[in-house]
Amino acid sequence: MWHLLQIELYKISKRPRTYIAFVAITAIVVIFQFAFKADGQSYMDLMLQSVKDTFAFDRVQAINGYFMCYIILNTLLIQVPILVALIAADSISGEANMGTLRLLISKPISRTQIILVKFAAATIFTIFLLIWMAVTSLFFSILIFGTGDMLIFRSKGDESQILLITSDDVMWRYYAAFAYATVALTVIAALSLFLSIFAENSIGPIIATVCIVIVCTIVSNINVPIIDKHVKPFLFTSYLVGWKGFFYINTDADNNTIKGSLENWPAIRRSLLILVAHIFVIVWASIAVFKRKDILS
């Protein structure tokens, strides 16, 4: 298995499209950092426009590396599924397209092993992508903007809230958030792999994955009560942003935040379990379908 995985990783590393994802992330992060360095206060003014007459507040101190990373992740983690699909959707369909799939299954390895190795390789790619995101959006932002207390702007139902997390309470939340994001994006990798089984080239499964993510994300954010109640809980996209739960700090009766606390850990854990269940079901379905597939190419 390990040898097969090494081969898969070697194949991924040799594909030029692998590096498109890393370049795209770097470009987006650099643009954000430049924009906020040049005029971050305008963004802060926009977010605080309804309270600026009531409170005095140090805007310069608020735009720090921690805040920047949160803003970048907020944007990027909606686009990153597309970048993950670029690689994962090529797993089986790429072999079919190049005519190597029949050769591959003629080797003394089971079809289950092939799927598991392809899935593991896609997961490792996802992990590397997230590590690169962490390096560029968090550590580079810390180098450019420094550290400090972190502000979170949040909508909860009809309410809007401003949360403040002290600087010594931030890093563990990022580690947890990136770990959660790894699981969330692994669902996308598994979905792309599943779709790639049905295609002869990788364009179809990439577009199909992107369409599924976009449609489900839109439905997840419609905010119509009947959809919120009966549809949203069954869409995996409703749980993709669960990493934000690690930044929703709990408060006491006087609205003072409690260091090291989470507002709703059971909800995060539930979301995480649902995502893990999605991974198991999709990978199992991939194995089941691939085992029965007629390989004609």
Place this chain on the structure above:
Amino acid sequence: MKVTKILMAASILLASVTAQSQDVNSLLKQVKARMDKVNDYEASGSMKTNVTFLKVPEAIVKIYFKKPNKLKIKNEKGISFVPKGAVSINLNSILAGNNYTVIDAGVDKSATGILRVVKLLPLDDNADIVLSTLYIDEANSVIKKAKTTTRENGSYELNMTYGKYIGYGLPDKIIFTFNTKDYKLPKGVTFDFDDGSDAKKNPGAAKSKNGSAEILFNSYIINKGVADVNF
């Protein structure tokens, strides 16, 4: 005969009102005299903010004051949301000058004791402060409570508890209550994680348009000079 009696009664009443008014003016002078002992101070303490939409930790703050009315609250270690009306924590700004009419509003019997109620009406028609009501502890010549109504920025209320700095008229604890507006994020700027829970149920807070900040002063450095760079 009847007319003489009425005139006598009226003059006695007038004399007593004038005496009471002078009494209030002298009480206010005593309060001001006590506060005038302080030219500047640097205080350290902690600040708790209680506003419905603001979830912030208790902050370690430094408060700088310099006559006539410079006041700055700084969080030494991070970010703080300081209510803009907090400048009225500096009572000098309320009592500055003599551009007000003093009205004796009797006494108020509260848990903290019997307090003299004094209303200050500004003489300037365009002043931002419309009315200030002071609750004064006559025995110690200090203001224990102050309510200020402004033209543009709502109402403020200060409740003060005194301790070892009472000689300077400086409190150990201030609870500052102020009006807040609703906070609304611009639409579409966040994709939030819906954890299925409702916002914390606090019916009073939900309807309340008031926020409060509680400042506990640990120590004061009085009349040792405060650099302008701190403001």
